[in-house]
Amino acid sequence: MVDHKEVSYTPVGSNAIHCREVCLQVKKKKILDQVSFEVPRGSITGLLGPNGAGKSSLLRMIAGLSAPDSGSVHIFDQPAGEAMLSKLSLLPDRGSLPGWLTAGKWLAFARSIYPDWNDASAEQLVESLKISLDSRISVMSRGEEARLQLLTCLARTAPLVILDEPFTGVDMISREQISSTVVSELADGERTFLIATHDIREMEMLFDRLILIKDGQIQSVANVEQLRSSGKSVESHYREVFA
């Protein structure tokens, strides 16, 4: 039986993210309710839950784009916020790129604004994500733009990568290819990934840790290896918790 409210915290200094008793209310509606968890450095953690669970709200808070009403959010042992922006690379849920630019021009711009941009990595990602540099963003399909957004996020060397639904609009085969090649190549044990997704089947091989959330409350924090050794998959655990 998996402990649905795991509270065994790892020692200070080994966490990329530490949320403690985070609460957020918008227009009298509880969005996040006493949310506590840790994301160990170097892990690839999946943040899973049904629509409206609070995943994007939580990721925005970790990225420092909003503040909790109460509780605390720390990134690498420092309070989340503007000062920590250089430590993370965020792919937001509803980002939109400037449509009037070509992909190539956008990437040149991104290179100029991100001090941690890695040219070699960007070049490799152009190949693996099949980005057409001459295409104007406004005429790209949803999936093509999603790939370009993913590239923009992954070409940086920030130690914390936060991806909110990275595969929206990306076709099934490409999702599998991208998750198995791109993200796993980048996950070198040094960088930490926190990924909110509904694409459990395509992503499940990547995750070493799961956080399951519903109605703004953490339902389960689980170690994927432990799940597997008890004969469960990420999907079966998800069904067990939410079905």
Ligand SMILES: Nc1ncnc2c1ncn2[C@@H]1O[C@H](COP(=O)(O)OP(=O)(O)OP(=O)(O)O)[C@@H](O)[C@H]1O
């Ligand atoms: N600015 C806001 N004003 C009012 N309600 C909000 C606001 N932001 C979020 N919410 C509500 O908070 C809840 C959580 O939203 P959130 O986008 O975090 O969920 P999610 O888990 O990312 O959902 P999905 O899987 O559908 O993307 C939803 O019910 C949403 O309507």
